[in-house]
Amino acid sequence: MKTFSSAVIALCLSALTMPAVADGYPQRAVQIVVPYAAGGGTDLSARVMADAIEKYLGKPMVVKNMPGGGGAIGLSSVAHATPDGYLIGMGAQGPLAMLPHYGGIDYTAADFDYLALMGKNLIVIGVGKKTPFQDAKAFLAHAKANPGKLSIGNSGAGGAVHIAIEGLATTAGVKVKSMPFGGSAPAITTCIGGHIDAVAAHPSELVNHVKAGNIKPIMVLEATRVKEFPDTPTAKELGIDFTWAAWKGIVAPKGMPAEAKVKLAGALQKVFADKDFLKKMGDLGEYVEYLPADKFQALAVHDATAAEKVIRDLGLYGMNVKKK
């Protein structure tokens, strides 16, 4: 009797564990947290990706928007989730490499497993058609002659674009007025309206306004010129040794099972080379640039160090740390 019942139990247990071994990861849909509101560039990229990845992953991917705090709220939930491979997140330079330096945030860049870099968001400075100077030389001359007067809009306080412009100004030895708006769209609109001198934004956000003649791109913060704006010089060409690009990629809570990690990273690599995916991303004006997990992590660590220096120079380091 005893042997029989133990045999039954053993059989039941093996029946319970069998499918897991046979089918492997993923068993069900994978959630991806987008730490921004629905409809922005990162959100749409994630949705295009989620739509395309099913055929490589075998299960659907579901986008979950958790906006707020410049991306901190969403990434905090990813950092503290169970690392089972069923909840991952869109990580971006701002919330991963910058926000932790201000303090008051319950994660650091080291709390994540890095899966793949999706693409870079290059940074371009543009001026409105009503701005009195229309090229980079006049722009820099104006900034030198009037310290702290030249106004440049960015998409949010302490975010990637804000820090990039501060870094550029320090390298160029000028003082500018960084004006943080609640997103890139209001910053660009305000610049087109002539209420501020210039705006810093990503090419995808500017390209239609440049085509319409409302914004003129005067400087890119890349090592080489960008394909959208072939006539726009780089900061390096103008004698300022400074480059900066924001980026976004897929991260997961640290310590996920190796099987899930390999499977996800593989599916991501395939989807980032998928023709249909690349076409849609191209229409959105997004740069897709795949980097595997280790290189992505190295990039995040490098940028976190570079950002820390700028943030310290600005006197903002640790400003949100609780004072005891």
Place this chain on the structure above:
Amino acid sequence: MGNLQHILAVFQPYTLWLIALGTAGGIVIGALPGLTATMGVALLIPLTFGMDPVAGLNMLIGIYVGGIYGGCISSILVKTPGTPASAATVLDGYPMTLRGEAGKALGMATIASFVGGIFSSIVLATVAPQLAELALEFGPPQYFALSVFGLTIIASLSQDLLKGLIAGLFGVLISCVGADPISGAFRYTFDSTGFAAGFAFTPALIGLFAVSEALVQIENILEEKIKELKISGIWPSREDMRASAGTLLRGSIIGTIIGIIPGTGSGTASWISYNEAKRTSKTPERFGTGYIVGVAATESANNAVCGGALVPMLALGIPGDVVTAVLMGGLMIHGLAPGPMLFQEQPRIVAGIFVGSFVANIFMLVFGMAIIKYCSKILSVPKRILTVAIVVFCFIGSYSINMNAVDLYTMLGFGVLGYLMQKFDFSQAALCIALILGPLAESNLRLGMMKVDNDIIAFASSPITITFLALTVVSLAWPIWQRHQARRRAPA
């Protein structure tokens, strides 16, 4: 000839079917608290990937139009704003329901939404490129002046000016929670990452209006003071229409203009329209007591925003509000770049969107009028069951927005706050307006002052800024003047 072809293209059964589907879905999304038009559009963008762009985009516009309208249903019937756009409709819509006039209130809301929607669609189709420039006239000082003007609504909303101001200022204070818009420093977050972005707006709104009302209902049930509600006819009377005619037109104009101005949307438009209707009314004291003109004011304005917000999106590539920002992403995935070039390169798309927004509004009118009778049935559900159901929906709705458990605490906290405010006669509406406009006023004041190096004369130098600041003074002085006049007449 070419244009006619583009217009007729919309009237294919497939496209019409998608617009109808979008509008009907939008009404449901709007009526459920927590689900907003913005979310509806964002979620369905991937569905349009395989569709013809005109059909897909018009389905999204249907969701937009239906979603803004749908919010009024739950506002009027159960005092739960389905979307922030319909929060102001609670003021007169819900008292009408309590009087047994839910059908009429919904009927007027539907007609007003239709009038506003069609008005703004006409503006969109005729003078979009000319009017779009208005979007560029607004810099930080102009936004600041507009939001301060909006904040004066507080004065005219409250019977007791002092209590209204206390509620309003408390709202401004509450809106300070979260990351400072200029420096990024966290304010009053008590080291909780969950509050890094401040209190989430929609959960706060649901708590303030719906949860507090549920608490009042529970109290009534315990004291056995339940009133069963009757449902009247759905068509407003001829006198109602005559009384509302001017307000409908004014609401449509206000909504269209607010729609064109980026950064402000249907939430702001409905409050400003309500305030203007009350200020110019011969019987301002009837507002807030279930006056049908109040419903006409808010609902015409919030649906007029739809067409208005599409104006700068199509003409300049600048979204007029949050929903059109999402919609613009949808256009771009289809390889269409909104902006002046679109009119030249893709007249088919532009004409299709023009016609689609008309069609969506017509569907909205038909569906709206058809479902009123069925929606109103909700009132015959026994109060004890209905109240529990509403509370459950409040939780689901508040959580579904950001998937953040912190938002549930926000909702409950604001629910208790709203309940106490009701008990002690503080205006919840004043607090709500401050939550919408306080952050807009703060960030734009600081950005504007930063730009001019704190030179207040330079800050207030543009005609638009001066106009709005002058309107602010008028709007503040008006109720005082009216009261003064009433007092002078009274003893005689």
